Amino acid sequence: PFDARYVTIEVLEDVEPNEEIISGIKTMSQKGFTIALDDFEYDDKWIPILEIADIVKIDVLTLKDAELESTIEKLKPYNVKLLAEKVEDHDVFDKCKALGFELFQGFFLSKPQNVHGDVLPSNKVVVMRLLSELQNPNVTTESLEQIISNDISLTTKMLRICNSAQFAVVKKIDSIKRAVVLIGLQALKQWSSIIALSRMADKPSELINQALLRAKMMEKLAEVSNADNKEMHFTVGMFSLIDSFFDQPKETVLKNLPFDDSINAALLSYEGNMGILLKTIVALEQADWNSIDWPFLQSLDINEEQFEKAYIDALVWSTEIMKSLLDQK
Numbered sequence: 001p002f003d004a005r006y007v008t009i010e011v012l013e014d015v016e017p018n019e020e021i022i023s024g025i026k027t028m029s030q031k032g033f034t035i036a037l038d039d040f041e042y043d044d045k046w047i048p049i050l051e052i053a054d055i056v057k058i059d060v061l062t063l064k065d066a067e068l069e070s071t072i073e074k075l076k077p078y079n080v081k082l083l084a085e086k087v088e089d090h091d092v093f094d095k096c097k098a099l100g101f102e103l104f105q106g107f108f109l110s111k112p113q114n115v116h117g118d119v120l121p122s123n124k125v126v127v128m129r130l131l132s133e134l135q136n137p138n139v140t141t142e143s144l145e146q147i148i149s150n151d152i153s154l155t156t157k158m159l160r161i162c163n164s165a166q167f168a169v170v171k172k173i174d175s176i177k178r179a180v181v182l183i184g185l186q187a188l189k190q191w192s193s194i195i196a197l198s199r200m201a202d203k204p205s206e207l208i209n210q211a212l213l214r215a216k217m218m219e220k221l222a223e224v225s226n227a228d229n230k231e232m233h234f235t236v237g238m239f240s241l242i243d244s245f246f247d248q249p250k251e252t253v254l255k256n257l258p259f260d261d262s263i264n265a266a267l268l269s270y271e272g273n274m275g276i277l278l279k280t281i282v283a284l285e286q287a288d289w290n291s292i293d294w295p296f297l298q299s300l301d302i303n304e305e306q307f308e309k310a311y312i313d314a315l316v317w318s319t320e321i322m323k324s325l326l327d328q329k
Contacts, residue, residue, distance in 0.1 A: 004032035013039040022048045042074045050078045057083040072099055124246055128256055130196045134189050136258050141185055145176045157195045161324055186231045197245055198325045211241045212318035214281055220310035221277050225300035236266045236274045
């Protein structure tokens with residue numbers, strides 16, 4: 001029932017690669033499915049499948065450096081991509097990248113990278129200033145229009161998104177002034193902030209995707225609970241990974257952004273309803289089911305089915321937005 005182009009068949013480490021298994025995997029590969037070997041440790045018995053496989057997943061926490069290098073050396077004759085599992089920090093990520101890994105799984109993505117000194121690189125200073133101006137609660141329609149219009153790249157991307165299927169406008173939006181009228185001041189601030197963060201060339205696209213997913217899920221949960229501050233929920237989700245974007249503590253970054261106290265409390269210590277919802281979404285990402293506060297969700301009239309739907313809707317939405325952002329690079 002699945003389109004083979006979008007499905008990966010994962011062969012677990014406890015599968016015995018006998019003739020029947022090898023034949024089955026070969027058939028799946030010929031039909032177009034991607035084949036991945038999970039928790040791989042080299043053994044000659046895997047050679048027939050290595051000749052078919054597309055991806056080899058290696059748990060980099062379980063292998064010592066010498067073992068890891070030896071395994072990679074043995075895999076060189078095969079046309080496979082290496083995927084590093086359980087990459088917990090940026091040092092391990094850098095090491096794996098140097099060894100030839102192309103794909104990565106782990107919590108390193110949502111953690112700041114340690115940098116020496118307190119001075120932000122010039123490109124990040126520009127983004128920080130732009131975010132500060134965009135998020136100013138006192139910004140007027142006229143000043144927002146000028147901020148965006150003064151940045152040609154931001155203007156171009158903003159108009160492309162405004163004319164995408166996301167807004168389904170009948171008449172083409174050809175100016176920032178018209179965009180403000182048709183999609184509203186708050187939406188324009190949100191989209192401009194998203195584009196600004198996506199321009200950080202040293203950060204993987206998956207980081208902005210994760211921030212988008214959190215933002216939309218926060219907004220969806222606010223809708224279900226009939227909260228009167230959906231925009232603030234979106235902002236909390238969007239900026240929940242701000243330390244990873246700027247590689248500085250959240251406290252330091254947030255000092256430069258004119259956020260409401262309730263937003264800062266949610267971002268810094270998971271306080272208030274928005275903070276608890278954010279903490280719940282983080283638990284969902286990490287499959288930490290025991291940390292999900294179901295009684296709290298129920299107090300907001302959010303049941304399990306609505307919670308799941310909010311996640312799926314946010315996932316579909318963030319995937320579509322990422323296509324727009326990546327197409328514009």
